[in-house]
Amino acid sequence: MRIFVDANIPMYAAGAAHPLKACSLQVLEAAARGRFVAVSNVEVLQEIMHRYASLGSREKGAEVAELFMHVLQDVLPVTREDMVQALTLYRQYPQAQARDTVHAAVMRNSGVTIIVTADRHFDQFAGLQRVDPLDFERFLKEKG
Numbered sequence: 001m002r003i004f005v006d007a008n009i010p011m012y013a014a015g016a017a018h019p020l021k022a023c024s025l026q027v028l029e030a031a032a033r034g035r036f037v038a039v040s041n042v043e044v045l046q047e048i049m050h051r052y053a054s055l056g057s058r059e060k061g062a063e064v065a066e067l068f069m070h071v072l073q074d075v076l077p078v079t080r081e082d083m084v085q086a087l088t089l090y091r092q093y094p095q096a097q098a099r100d101t102v103h104a105a106v107m108r109n110s111g112v113t114i115i116v117t118a119d120r121h122f123d124q125f126a127g128l129q130r131v132d133p134l135d136f137e138r139f140l141k142e143k144g
Helices: 008-014 021-032 042-054 058-071 080-092 098-110 120-124 133-143
Strands: 002-005 037-041 074-076 114-116 129-131
Touching: 002 021, 002 098, 008 021, 008 042, 008 058, 021 058, 021 133, 037 042, 037 098, 042 058, 042 074, 042 098, 080 098, 098 120, 120 129, 129 133
Parallel strands: 002 037, 002 114, 037 074, 114 129
Antiparallel strands: none
16 A cells, blocks of 8 residues: 655654654654555655755754655655646645645645645545544555
8 A cells, every 4th residue: 555655754753742652653664664555745855955955954854854765665756747747736726735736636646545644734635645644544444
């Protein structure tokens, strides 16, 4: 089972105390142990780096992105076809963030239908299933 892992998962896992820290760590540990095939894309890695740079923590951003890459089985590119799909989604879902339409397009074009993220904006995309990190262990057990 291939599951797209969004940027907030490694950032919560690496961050300060937060209600989503422990479950985000569990998601990454499950990926590292091969309980599911963890995929993401280059834009998610850039998003992590950008966020930490904006906080004045470039080295931490590099570290989090690098560690995240170690648990991913695949880092997907963002292609021209993905951007064509993203533009369609951008128009179709006016409440969606631009970067979320890119992630959704990459997922669709790569045949990935499940995303683990705390970002509820992904609930709006038809054909994609969002799994909240708080529910991830239960989700994996059900999919068994």
